[in-house]
Amino acid sequence: MNPHESALLEDLNPPQREAVLHGDGPLLVLSGAGSGKTRVITRRVANLVKVRRVFPWRILAVTFTNKAAREMRERLVQLLGAQANDLVVSTFHSSAAMILRREAEHVGLTRSFVIYDDGDQLNVVKRAMREAGIEQSMQPREILHRIDQEKNAARLPEHMVVEPGDERGMLVRRVYAAYQERLRAANAVDFGDLLLLLVTLFRTRPDVLENYRRRFHHVLVDEFQDTNPVQYELLKLLAPPPSANLVVVGDDDQSIYRWRGADVDNILNFPQQYPGARVVKLEQNYRSDQNILDAANDVIRRNPRRMDKKLWSDRPRGADLTLLLNRDERAEAQEVARQILALQREGLIRFSSMAVFYRVNAQSRVLEEALRLARVPYTLVSGRSFYDRAEVRDAAAYLRLMVNPRSDADLLRIINTPARGIGDTTVERVTDHANSRGVSLYEALSQPESIPDLNTTAVKRLKGFRNLVASLATFALDAKDAASAVEQMLLETKLVDSLQAEGSDESQTRAENLREFLGAAQEFDLNRAAAAVAAAKNAAEVPPEVDAAPLTADVPPLQAFLEQISLVGEADAEVGEGRVALMTLHAAKGLEFDAVFLPGMEEGVFPHARAVKAEAMQHDDEAPRDTDPTEEMAEERRLCYVGFTRARKRLFVSLAQCRSLFGELRYNPPSRFLQDVEPKRFGISEQDLTTRARPPSTAAVAPRKRTWDEDDGPRIDRSYSQASDDMDGVGGDVRGMRVRHEQFGLGRIIAADGSGPNAKVTVEFGGGVGLKRVIARFLMPG
Ligand code: ATP
Ligand code: MG
Numbered sequence: 001m002n003p004h005e006s007a008l009l010e011d012l013n014p015p016q017r018e019a020v021l022h023g024d025g026p027l028l029v030l031s032g033a034g035s036g037k038t039r040v041i042t043r044r045v046a047n048l049v050k051v052r053r054v055f056p057w058r059i060l061a062v063t064f065t066n067k068a069a070r071e072m073r074e075r076l077v078q079l080l081g082a083q084a085n086d087l088v089v090s091t092f093h094s095s096a097a098m099i100l101r102r103e104a105e106h107v108g109l110t111r112s113f114v115i116y117d118d119g120d121q122l123n124v125v126k127r128a129m130r131e132a133g134i135e136q137s138m139q140p141r142e143i144l145h146r147i148d149q150e151k152n153a154a155r156l157p158e159h160m161v162v163e164p165g166d167e168r169g170m171l172v173r174r175v176y177a178a179y180q181e182r183l184r185a186a187n188a189v190d191f192g193d194l195l196l197l198l199v200t201l202f203r204t205r206p207d208v209l210e211n212y213r214r215r216f217h218h219v220l221v222d223e224f225q226d227t228n229p230v231q232y233e234l235l236k237l238l239a240p241p242p243s244a245n246l247v248v249v250g251d252d253d254q255s256i257y258r259w260r261g262a263d264v265d266n267i268l269n270f271p272q273q274y275p276g277a278r279v280v281k282l283e284q285n286y287r288s289d290q291n292i293l294d295a296a297n298d299v300i301r302r303n304p305r306r307m308d309k310k311l312w313s314d315r316p317r318g319a320d321l322t323l324l325l326n327r328d329e330r331a332e333a334q335e336v337a338r339q340i341l342a343l344q345r346e347g348l349i350r351f352s353s354m355a356v357f358y359r360v361n362a363q364s365r366v367l368e369e370a371l372r373l374a375r376v377p378y379t380l381v382s383g384r385s386f387y388d389r390a391e392v393r394d395a396a397a398y399l400r401l402m403v404n405p406r407s408d409a410d411l412l413r414i415i416n417t418p419a420r421g422i423g424d425t426t427v428e429r430v431t432d433h434a435n436s437r438g439v440s441l442y443e444a445l446s447q448p449e450s451i452p453d454l455n456t457t458a459v460k461r462l463k464g465f466r467n468l469v470a471s472l473a474t475f476a477l478d479a480k481d482a483a484s485a486v487e488q489m490l491l492e493t494k495l496v497d498s499l500q501a502e503g504s505d506e507s508q509t510r511a512e513n514l515r516e517f518l519g520a521a522q523e524f525d526l527n528r529a530a531a532a533v534a535a536a537k538n539a540a541e542v543p544p545e546v547d548a549a550p551l552t553a554d555v556p557p558l559q560a561f562l563e564q565i566s567l568v569g570e571a572d573a574e575v576g577e578g579r580v581a582l583m584t585l586h587a588a589k590g591l592e593f594d595a596v597f598l599p600g601m602e603e604g605v606f607p608h609a610r611a612v613k614a615e616a617m618q619h620d621d622e623a624p625r626d627t628d629p630t631e632e633m634a635e636e637r638r639l640c641y642v643g644f645t646r647a648r649k650r651l652f653v654s655l656a657q658c659r660s661l662f663g664e665l666r667y668n669p670p671s672r673f674l675q676d677v678e679p680k681r682f683g684i685s686e687q688d689l690t691t692r693a694r695p696p697s698t699a700a701v702a703p704r705k706r707t708w709d710e711d712d713g714p715r716i717d718r719s720y721s722q723a724s725d726d727m728d729g730v731g732g733d734v735r736g737m738r739v740r741h742e743q744f745g746l747g748r749i750i751a752a753d754g755s756g757p758n759a760k761v762t763v764e765f766g767g768g769v770g771l772k773r774v775i776a777r778f779l780m781p782g
Helices: 003-009 014-021 037-050 066-086 092-102 118-131 140-152 167-185 191-204 206-215 229-238 290-300 329-346 361-373 390-403 408-414 424-437 456-478 482-493 495-502 505-539 557-566 609-616 629-644 672-676 686-691 724-728
Strands: 027-031 059-063 088-091 114-116 188-190 218-221 246-250 278-282 322-328 354-358 378-380 580-584 593-598 647-661 664-666 738-741 745-753 760-765 770-775 779-781
Touching: 003 014, 003 037, 014 037, 014 278, 027 037, 037 059, 037 066, 037 218, 037 246, 059 066, 059 092, 066 088, 066 505, 088 092, 092 191, 092 229, 092 557, 114 118, 114 557, 118 140, 118 167, 118 188, 118 408, 140 167, 140 191, 140 229, 167 188, 188 191, 191 206, 191 229, 206 229, 218 229, 290 629, 290 647, 290 672, 322 329, 329 354, 329 361, 329 593, 329 647, 354 361, 361 378, 361 580, 390 408, 390 456, 390 482, 390 495, 390 505, 390 557, 408 424, 424 456, 456 482, 482 495, 482 505, 482 557, 495 505, 505 557, 593 629, 609 629, 647 770, 738 760
Parallel strands: 027 246, 027 278, 059 088, 059 218, 114 188, 218 246, 322 647, 354 580, 354 593, 378 580, 593 647
Antiparallel strands: 647 664, 738 745, 738 779, 745 760, 760 770
């Protein structure tokens, strides 16, 4: 074994090593959470380059988020040095965007095409519907959703399957076709197109496909369980069955993107698609303490149709899970903040090793407030939020228009921003004129005099606007880097000046955001320059006849910058040094933290209300049948498994008796996932169950004011939960026991903290009373 090889293999177990050393041909690595799948991909890439002497530009590694790609690249730089710069490590979408830009002419685009986001897409759908006179017939959002689904399934309008008589289906197909036409006319694509157009190109132009097959000898995919059909199709084209060097790693139990068209069958059927594929199973989890892993297994075990996998850990049992019971979502947030501070004070876990995951974004506001008040530093991981701000979108719209003046959506966005006296009626007339001529708005503006019904002032203003864009476009053409183009744009458009002139606090913040945007461009330029230096160094090694150029070569800097910001995803934000990370459960996949908090463990929050409702209605013949209710609940369960298995040492699950969410007050029962976790994971023993479980029978008449709503005094913002140390009292040992309360009637004990007659017990009462927290001595056996 050469020294390179041994260093790369040293800290791998035998099956991991087998996967890293696997020679040529397809390979599936299938295993549970935290078993080193991502590590295997990284090491395998390093081994290919270092030991097997594969040129780095022959390797394409696909990850799920830009953030994951960045982390993998950093690891590879450590293992390989500068050579790592020639690897293509990216998401499906950004590698597709890079290839598509090189081949733009083949798909009816130019190289300066822009990428439309969700908001742009919706505008295009609305305009297509208005044009066809059908804006009343269906919700634009629903149509857009259906279009996205068709794209995920790799179907163009002409491939859509519509049953005869399915009027809505026909309508969707019609709008879809018009929508595609509009995008092409604007020299724009949406996210789905990046993959769909590339697949279409590869299917119809074998010569083009051949170039990429020749280039990429090794394709590796992380989180394979979440690929959708169009992504899988792309893989099959680039690395065709039966024998290409396609390595996929994944875990069927962590498939959580079904709503985006991901198909867990891809992983289940991989061995059929690639007959002869080697299958390696990793069974040792290196991440989580035993107790956490056991709890995760308690939950996932109940899912039907799982692949056969084992997962064990030789890590210590570790701490008990902590259950936090709270009055409401505010108390919950404060309790989470308090626990975070306590952990940090103990000195064992740093803020940066802690995370809070929630099911829906709406939960984050209250959590943020509480963390701010408690002075806990945190980062909200919601990558798009910065680029979704109105002023940042305005700036981006100008830039996109500069590289691609045909982009009507962008032009409409900023034609009167900052205000320059171009009113809605004028815009309407320009639009009508452009439509009747079949030209873009920008083109229509080249001769505003010829647009009917415009007065001279309007004509003058339109001319001024057009000249501004034209002069910026010329500047962009020669700009040596992205930042200088951004700077020039901010200067000439007066976007910053006009905000500053407003003089409010809010407008100041918005002006600062624009400066931050400029900062992002500067950072982009620096990274690009560094990559170019590294690439030039390696270029000498490449045989001249081979296409080894970085996929982004020749893309002008401003365009490359725009592409990068268009592709920023929800999970991509960098968590600041020394900060707690807040994110959705979906964004948490692949990550790990010492301590994890899961607030909102309630029916209707997690599992999501939609899944609960679908399940409740599954025997109702009237119920809509567009989703499979059992599958929906199974996906929630997988999401819970993902959440639990992010934790290394501490797992806090939390719920609130009542919660305002989406402007509605709810009393949710505890999550079924909590009920599935065995009591002993919370440190409640069998013995507790028999000896200490006696609910006090000395019940007195319980006055109304002894319910948990009031017994804590007037400071309503104090949470009831007291961390895990209290949980060994009567504790959850009485869980499930039927009890009776003088006032609330019959119920079932959900949880308790404290011990003896004064323990605080959470009971789910029947008869519409719901969850109540009462003092144990007011209960009688039911
Ligand atoms: P997930 O399913 O969550 O994506 P994964 O299977 O990709 O997890 P990794 O993230 O690669 O797992 O590894 C989990 C943790 O275990 C990481 O901290 C990794 O460094 C560590 N690890 C993996 N393999 C080993 C090993 N052989 N020895 C020691 N630590 C390991
Ligand atoms: Mg992983």
